[in-house]
Amino acid sequence: MLSNWKAHLTRILLALWGLQLIWLAWHFAPEARDLARRIGSGEVGAAVRQEDPWYLWSASLSAVIPPDAAYVFVDNYEAGKDIKIGYYLAPRRHLLVSPQSPAAFLFHTLHEEQAAYLIVRDRAKPPGPGVQAALRSQAVLPLKIPGPGQAYRVDYPLFHWGFYD
Amino acid sequence: MIEALSLLRLLGGLAALCCLGSGLLAAVLPQPREFRPLERLALSFGSGAVLLTLWMLALTWRGLPFGLGLILGPSLGVAAALFLTPRGRRALSGDLRALAWPRRPGLQGWDWLFAGLLATLFLYACLRAALYPMWAWDAIATWGCKAKVFYLSRGLDLTCIDAHNYYPNLVPLLLSYLYYCLGRVNDHLAQGLFPLWGALLLGLLYSLARRLGLSRRLALGLTAFLALNGTVFVVHLYIAYADLPLAYFTLGAVGLIYLWLAGQAPRGSLSLAALFLAGMAWCKYEGPPLAATVILAAVLTLAWLRPPGTWRRLCSLSLPLAGLALGYLPWRLFISQQHLALGADHIQNFYPQQLAQASAYLMAALIRPYFFGFLWPAVLLAVIAVGRRLWTTPALFLVLFLGGNLLAILLAYAVAPTSAAEFPSYVRASLDRLLLHLTPSAALLLGLGLKYLRRAPGTNDPPPSPQTPLPTPAK
Numbered sequence: 001m002l003s004n005w006k007a008h009l010t011r012i013l014l015a016l017w018g019l020q021l022i023w024l025a026w027h028f029a030p031e032a033r034d035l036a037r038r039i040g041s042g043e044v045g046a047a048v049r050q051e052d053p054w055y056l057w058s059a060s061l062s063a064v065i066p067p068d069a070a071y072v073f074v075d076n077y078e079a080g081k082d083i084k085i086g087y088y089l090a091p092r093r094h095l096l097v098s099p100q101s102p103a104a105f106l107f108h109t110l111h112e113e114q115a116a117y118l119i120v121r122d123r124a125k126p127p128g129p130g131v132q133a134a135l136r137s138q139a140v141l142p143l144k145i146p147g148p149g150q151a152y153r154v155d156y157p158l159f160h161w162g163f164y165d
Numbered sequence: 166m167i168e169a170l171s172l173l174r175l176l177g178g179l180a181a182l183c184c185l186g187s188g189l190l191a192a193v194l195p196q197p198r199e200f201r202p203l204e205r206l207a208l209s210f211g212s213g214a215v216l217l218t219l220w221m222l223a224l225t226w227r228g229l230p231f232g233l234g235l236i237l238g239p240s241l242g243v244a245a246a247l248f249l250t251p252r253g254r255r256a257l258s259g260d261l262r263a264l265a266w267p268r269r270p271g272l273q274g275w276d277w278l279f280a281g282l283l284a285t286l287f288l289y290a291c292l293r294a295a296l297y298p299m300w301a302w303d304a305i306a307t308w309g310c311k312a313k314v315f316y317l318s319r320g321l322d323l324t325c326i327d328a329h330n331y332y333p334n335l336v337p338l339l340l341s342y343l344y345y346c347l348g349r350v351n352d353h354l355a356q357g358l359f360p361l362w363g364a365l366l367l368g369l370l371y372s373l374a375r376r377l378g379l380s381r382r383l384a385l386g387l388t389a390f391l392a393l394n395g396t397v398f399v400v401h402l403y404i405a406y407a408d409l410p411l412a413y414f415t416l417g418a419v420g421l422i423y424l425w426l427a428g429q430a431p432r433g434s435l436s437l438a439a440l441f442l443a444g445m446a447w448c449k450y451e452g453p454p455l456a457a458t459v460i461l462a463a464v465l466t467l468a469w470l471r472p473p474g475t476w477r478r479l480c481s482l483s484l485p486l487a488g489l490a491l492g493y494l495p496w497r498l499f500i501s502q503q504h505l506a507l508g509a510d511h512i513q514n515f516y517p518q519q520l521a522q523a524s525a526y527l528m529a530a531l532i533r534p535y536f537f538g539f540l541w542p543a544v545l546l547a548v549i550a551v552g553r554r555l556w557t558t559p560a561l562f563l564v565l566f567l568g569g570n571l572l573a574i575l576l577a578y579a580v581a582p583t584s585a586a587e588f589p590s591y592v593r594a595s596l597d598r599l600l601l602h603l604t605p606s607a608a609l610l611l612g613l614g615l616k617y618l619r620r621a622p623g624t625n626d627p628p629p630s631p632q633t634p635l636p637t638p639a640k
Contacts, residue, residue, distance in 0.1 A: 006550075006618055013543055020538045021282070021393055028289070028399070035292055044296040045168065045353045067317070070325075083306035087299075091314045093325040 054081060057147030058088035061119070064143060064151075065092055071117035072097050072109055072154075074131055081121050099128035106130030107159040116154055123150040168354075171347050175354050178346030179210075179361065181237055186213030187260075188244030190437070191253035198259050199431035204372040205260075207365040208437055211417060214410075215444045215492065216240065218338040222321065222495055226502075230319040233345040279385040283367070286392055286399065290360040294403035299352040304405035307332065312340030313350050323505065330505045333496050335448045336407040356405055363402040366413040367392055370605055373420040374612040376429055383615055391608040394538025397597045398604070407449045408598045414444035414452070416605040418459050419566060422485065423609065426466055426559035435481060439488025446492030455570065455602060456489045462566040466559055515580055519588055523578035526592045527571065536597050537604055544607045547614020554617065563610040567603055574599050 038044050049055045065071060070093035075082050077096060086094040095113055097106055099120075107130075109115065118140060120131055127135065134140045139158035143151045186209030190197050197205060217240055221231065229235060247253045272280055299309045307329050314322055315337055323330045343355040367388050374384035392398060401409040421438040424430035442459065445452040460482055467478055500507065531541040544567075551560045574596070583591045 009546065010618070013539060013546070016539050017390060017394065020395075020534055023534070024393060024396070024399070027396060031293065032289060035289070035296065038296065039292070045351075046298065048296075048353075049298045080302070083302065083310075087305040087310045087313070090310055091317045091322070091325045093327075095327065 052084075053148055054084050055088055057145070057149065058085055060145045060147065061151055062089055062092075064145065065089065065117050067091055069093070069117060070095060070113050070115040071119055072106070072113070072115045073119045073121065074099050074101075074106075074128070075121035079121065085119065085121075097130065099125075099131070101128065101130040103130045103133035106134060110134075110154055110156045111159040114156055116156060118152040118154050120150045120152075121148070123148065171351060171354055174346050174348065175343060175357060178343050179358070181241060181346075182213040182217060183209045184213070185216055185240050185244045186210055187256075188247035188253065189213065189216060189440070191250070191256045192247045193436040193440070194256075194431070194433035195252070196432055197252075197256040199433075201372055201375075202260070203368045207369040207372065208417065210361075210365050211414060211444050212437070212440045214335065214339055215440055215447060217342060218335045218447065219443075219491075219495060221338045221342065222334070222499060225321040226499065231315070231341070231345065232319070236342055236345060275382055276385055279382075279389040282389045282393055283385075286402075287360060287364055290363065290399070290402035291357060294360050295354055295357040297353060297356075297403075299356060299405050301404035301406065308336050308407055309340065309352055309405050311337035312344065312355075313352070315341040316344040316350055321499075323503070331500055331507045332450050333447050333452065333492075335444065336405070336410055340405065352405070356403065359405060359409060360402045362409055362413055363392075363398070366409065366416060366605055369413070369416055369420065370608055370612075373416075373424070373609055376424055377609075377612050378616050379612055379619075383619070384612070387608060387612050387615065390543070390611075391540060391605060394540045395534060395536045397536050397601050401601060406598070408601050411445060411449045411452055411455070412602050412605050414441045414448055415455060415459070415602055416609070417441035418445060418456065418485070419563070419606040420609055422459060422463050423559055423562055426463060426562050435484045439485045439491070442485050442488040443492030446489050447496060448492075451599070451602065453489065453493045454573070456492070458566060458569055458573065460485055460489065462562050462569060465565055466562040469561060470557070470559070514582070517579070518585075519581065519583075520575060520579035522588060523575050523592060526578075526589075526596055527575060530596050530600055537600065540604060540608065540611070541600075544611050544614075547611045550614040550618045551610075552617075560610070560613055563606065563613065567607055567610060570603055 038048070043051075071089070072095045073082055073085055074097050076098060082094075082096050086096075093113070093115075095109055095115060097109055110118065118131070118134065120127060134152075134154075137158070139155040141153045141155075143153055145151055183206065187205065189212045190200075190205060190209055194200070200208065217236065220240055221236060224231060224235060248257050299305055311323075311326060311334065314325055315334075318325075321334065321338075339358065340352075340355050343358060344350050347354060370391060371384050371388045374387050375381070379387065401412075418438050418441040421430060421434045421441065425434050425438070442456045445456040445459075463482055463485075464479060467475055467482075472478065530536050548555070548564060551558075551564075555561055555564060577599075578592060581588070581591060
């Protein structure tokens with residue numbers, strides 16, 4: 001049999017675990033409630049994704065961008081939208097460029113990677129220097145696809161890049 | 166109706182994996198019935214997953230486009246051939262008999278509470294995994310994205326993925342195999358793989374705990390204690406990360422090698438451990454070094470304890486080493502053939518301030534109930550309970566493996582090339598997952614501590630296997 005101190009220690013540990021179980025139930029309760037609500041209303045599986053405006057926009061974009069095409073996505077990695085759009089638009093080749101990137105870098109990427117599309121994450125924000133320069137060029141044409149961001153068709157062979165900025 | 170049909174196809178795909186692994190077990194184990202049905206199920210799934218995904222890698226190498234027939238046909242053919250051998254036939258007929266007359270569980274008192282807690286957890290985890298689309302960061306950035314690309318491009322196409330191309334591909338290939346079974350990319354149903362993997366991990370832990378000599382109640386309690394302690398394990402049951410599969414393979418390899426060292430392993434356990442080490446190496450980038458530490462800990466334990474036939478036993482460890490090579494080399498050769506860039510940026514310099522910071526974070530993660538509840542403090546108590554037996558029994562193997570890897574985590578953070586501002590978030594994003602790889606093996610050590618707490622050493626131990634056991638603790 002267990003000696004006294006060992007039995008006490010085991011009981012303390014079991015009591016702590018009991019408290020832990022209660023805390024776990026409390027911690028996961030909001031997720032469990034959402035799960036129960038969705039099961040009740042039948043909004044599960046693919047229907048959950050329909051609630052994401054990025055998914056809906058990506059679905060429209062994927063109807064326009066061919067599966068073997070490449071696109072440049074202008075955003076910061078930390079925002080987390082880059083991985084979402086990369087997943088939704090897979091297997092299209094995805095290249096991330098920061099909004100602060102200079103024109104030379106953006107032009108170089110578009111030209112070298114033969115990226116036929118340019119996607120800017122936030123259409124409400126003023127574009128960075130690279131995108132501004134691209135818009136001033138004759139090689140970029142906006143696509144009329146409503147959504148949280150703005151997509152452009154790119155004639156990448158027209159881009160001449162170099163260390164001029 | 167469509168979802169019900171898809172669910173059936175998913176279950177069929179998972180059953181085919183178990184069938185493949187079961188055939189493999191019939192081939193490598195002299196007497197598969199020495200393993201309990203739950204153990205065989207848990208071990209079959211992992212073995213089948215390793216074999217099938219390596220086969221998919223071989224298909225890509227040969228330039229053959231993926232298709233369900235080409236993926237599954239030859240694999241199931243091999244499994245069927247293995248079942249036709251006398252050993253395979255015996256195993257199969259035994260399993261069919263057991264299925265026809267299943268034993269009643271006969272749970273009592275606390276058993277019901279533990280089983281009820283586990284059932285509630287898995288009901289929640291299965292629904293949470295299979296009714297929500299893939300959503301977690303690494304799931305859509307890496308594992309799920311690769312799986313989708315592999316399925317759509319019918320091969321291991323890495324041209325449209327710009328990060329982490331060098332990561333091993335067991336999990337993405339397995340998910341893409343499930344997409345072939347489902348006939349389309351259905352990431353919410355395929356996510357059902359992860360609660361299943363968690364359940365098999367727990368089944369394995371329960372079986373290993375029973376082999377350590379714990380009663381059914383204690384083994385069930387230990388299993389529930391691992392599953393329902395902190396949030397990390399629970400969350401990994403319903404996100405498509407490779408960390409839970411790595412924890413499963415690690416537990417299998419560590420548990421089987423521990424039993425082999427203790428002379429309690431069924432025959433053929435080292436071959437199975439080799440398959441699980443292959444799974445570790447093929448599952449995640451951290452897998453090969455982790456697998457190497459399993460073998461290193463076994464070598465050090467044998468060198469320290471010097472049981473009869475030490476050299477012969479040391480030579481036997483070449484089998485697990487071959488398993489590690491089986492999981493590691495094919496992918497490395499593929500990487501060099503395809504000229505894929507390796508993640509060499511992981512090691513640059515040694516930063517002492519990061520070591521100090523990482524030590525504080527590690528301590529906090531081990532004791533903060535949010536991550537793993539009270540499991541790691543309980544493991545510390547278990548080490549105290551093992552006491553001096555640590556130096557005279559194979560318990561040393563578990564402590565060396567766990568302690569060595571905790572030190573390795575600190576060392577890895579000390580050489581991580583991150584800025585001072587970025588370092589805390591880098592640790593926060595990875596430490597819980599690194600600990601998850603070790604936690605089920607730590608629960609095994611806790612089980613050993615429980616055994617020593619409950620009874621005097623040496624009494625009621627399971628019957629020894631035909632192998633030579635290591636010295637029993639001094640009385």
